[in-house]
Amino acid sequence: MQEYLWLNWLIMLGSIAGLLWLGWKSSATVHADGDDESGFLIAGRSLGPFVGAATIVATGYSGWGFMGSPGVAYQFGAIELLGNFMFAPAMVIAVLFFARFLSKRAEEMHSCTIPEYAARTHADGMLGRWVQGVAAIMTIVLLLVFLTSQIKAVGILAAGWLDLPEAWGATLMIAIIIIYTVAGGLLAVAWTDALMLVGMMIAAVIICIQIFGDIGPLQLVAALNDIQPDLVNPSTAQPYGTTPTAVFMVLPYAFMFSAVLPYMAVRFLAFRPDVKFTTVAAYVAPFACILSLIPIVGLYMRVQMPDLAEADKAMPVYLETFLHPALGGFITLCILFAMQSTANSLLHTVASAASHDMRLALFPRHKNPATVLFINRAAVVVLGLAGLLMMLFAPPFLLSWLGILGTGTLLAALVGPIFVASFWRGNGWGALASMISGFTVSGSMLLWTQAGWVVGPLTGCLVATVFYVVVSLVTGGRFVPSPSTA
Template sequence: MDGYQIFNWGLLFITFALMIYLGYLSSKMMKKDDEGGFLLAGRSLGAFVGAGTIVATGFSGWGFVGSPGATYQFGAIEILGNFFFAPAMMIAVLYFASFLQAKAVDMGSNTIPEYVAQIHGGGALGRAVQGLAALITIILLLVFLTSQIKAVALLGANWLDIDLTSSALLMIGVIIIYTMLGGLAAVAWTDTVMVVGMCLAAVMIIVQILTSIDLGEWESTLNAMDPELLNPTTGAHYGDSPAMVFLVLPYAFLFAAVLPFMAVRFLAFKPDVKLHKMGIYVAIFGALLSLVPVVGLYVKAQVPDLADPDNAMPVYLEQFMPPALEGLITLFILFAMKSTANSLLHTVASATSHDLRLALFRNVFKSQNLVLWINRFAVVILGVAALLMMLYAPPFMLSWLGILGTGTLLASFIGPVFISTFWQGSAWGALVAMLVGFFTSGYMMLFADVGWLVGPLTGCAVSSVCYVGVSLVTKRVAFQKAPV
């Protein structure tokens, strides 16, 4: 092991210790045996931490590995698409978070599936809504979590010079530990530390690129390879027309506002949090991280024959960064991937231990101490399950698998979460909308030859129509508060 490998391992263990320590601190700050403290950080997130955890979760493995890979494969259109995430997240914080937060606080909702059940009336049918919402969340976010673990493992293996399995075990192991200890508080605090590192990495990357290449020569090289890289006549992976890339803006807004692992942060804000201040932080973090996909075009000009586009970022770090900076930036990129992985793991575990438990066994487990340990045990079980899924999954492109999971979940939840905040439908409307959105988007992503966003957005449209239509012809019931 050379000096740089020792440096990398040292960085890794120092940050592992910090993450676990933050998990320990957050566990001490939760109320004793309080499930709400584990699931929602005691509704204690302020502007800076709230912005940090939202952006860190949104800009993840796809942002640092998947998006540069898509840029390498399809060109500059991916950079434009990636840029829309920052304003979309800011709009979600400024104009939607307060609506969702107010209703969730009034009802005592601890998760998004529970919110969906309560706002549609609760009762026996509400339990079915909560159970279906939890089941869809678990299935689709496990798919997304699989892509995140693969992204972390690929980068960690190259960085530490170990095999993929060992890297995956190491990375998911520490995520399980601190998430199990502190719940959403641990996830949010570690995310905030991570997003600062991610922004530093973005700045270092752009400085290196702009100081190492002639822009005119770079443009000429890319145009000689394929004029579509810089001047697309189609939308490439987004659809037939270049204008299809603008669909990313509404998609990214709904991504931030509706998906359970993102929207649950709105439920965890302090009641008096300054959303305008949070919006400014989101804009700054997001703008910096939107620059990262430029790496794909840089590597395309320098190394045009990569067999796997998702290797664009690892190859960039290995070949074009000094070893010490390579190690530091790789650590920050691992932060990005882990920030989403821990959020997904926490949400999947919450859907299993809280929502499925209440849907199937509402009156069985009464001890708060026992319930808290069920929450923690679910983190371990589902973390191991996602690891096994990654190890035995067939080859896939990271960005595509991420959109399959999140896009289909978005299509399932747009009516019950987003539309219901402004116009309350019925429990039957919610059930039908979730099923229709799930199957429509899933089928189009897996079997139809359409752009990556066409399937999820078509699923959103069909699901929304079903939500409103079925609700108009079935009985709508006022929301119910959570049982004490």
């Protein structure tokens, strides 16, 4: 491996140059309308169907899909393969049946972020600012948790590939993300995502060819059964739930994940008005199905190396052990930047919540375009470094679990004002009650019970929905936005 280290660094430096070039090119969109915030926050509503579909899938599958998911499969077995696959139909359903509605309504209300959309949908004045501020704080706190897991993932992989300490690898990766995100905002994120999705799919195909060329599917199942029958015929759906059928709850969870989470749903706001979402879905389906195969690495490694000290090492050790160093280096590069597609989306969303939503909640009259753009960009730098520091000092954790803690709890917090509101619109008090109750229930169940990774968030969604409707009815019923709000 050492003799190929120079090649790894050469490939890395070339890729960095390409990503920075895309960031520089996309920066023109940020300034296209006189530094209007929409250029930085939602790419000036300029995404086409291919780039839009690519950034949705890359963001949804990358970091946890290539590092966390094989680790879960290594530890819990084939249940993760089924759970991972549920994201493909869920993303297609979200694009077909929710994206157009959210995109159109957000444009009518001049909303550039999901917290801003929640506020303008439910209240005017001070109450609206409270809704936006609370949604922004939850977004910042919970997605910083997820960002920490993504930075750790890229740090683990970069460290082994480039022969660096884990902290140095993570620092290099987050620095690259910060630079091109600062330059081009969401458009830079989307363009780099599209480029990296191509590499991700090539990597997935190569991995499957190698694994099934070495051991056939039936042989793999038999070998796993010999190690532990629960790996192929589970008596529970752990880590998703206590009954075998609990894994199917990943489907509604993944749909809400795609439709509600700010770092996913903001992409729906960024599409061009003329885009047909049936075309977007036609791209999303094959992209997602191919990437759903990645957990097979964890199953293969459980057979080949059943005594790994850490389950999350399954993918890095596989690349180092079972592929030619040159081929492994190429796939490692694809995976590294694939993981960045989630990390950059998280960082952009957290920075938007801090610089845009918190600013409007606290200082709604400050709208100087140049100053606002500077605040947007400064937030990317500050919060990127904050995520790095959190990773450096965090105790050991399973990557996928930390991701579920952040995204699942935020999903439960926002399901009322974002998703339920598309069928029945409550008011600001109902939105606040829904966010607080969903946050509390989901977070508590994930941290202090063994209910399962999807049971906690979905229970939080149910409780949040009840609070949203009941509190809205008790406090005056539905809110109708004024023409100035819309």
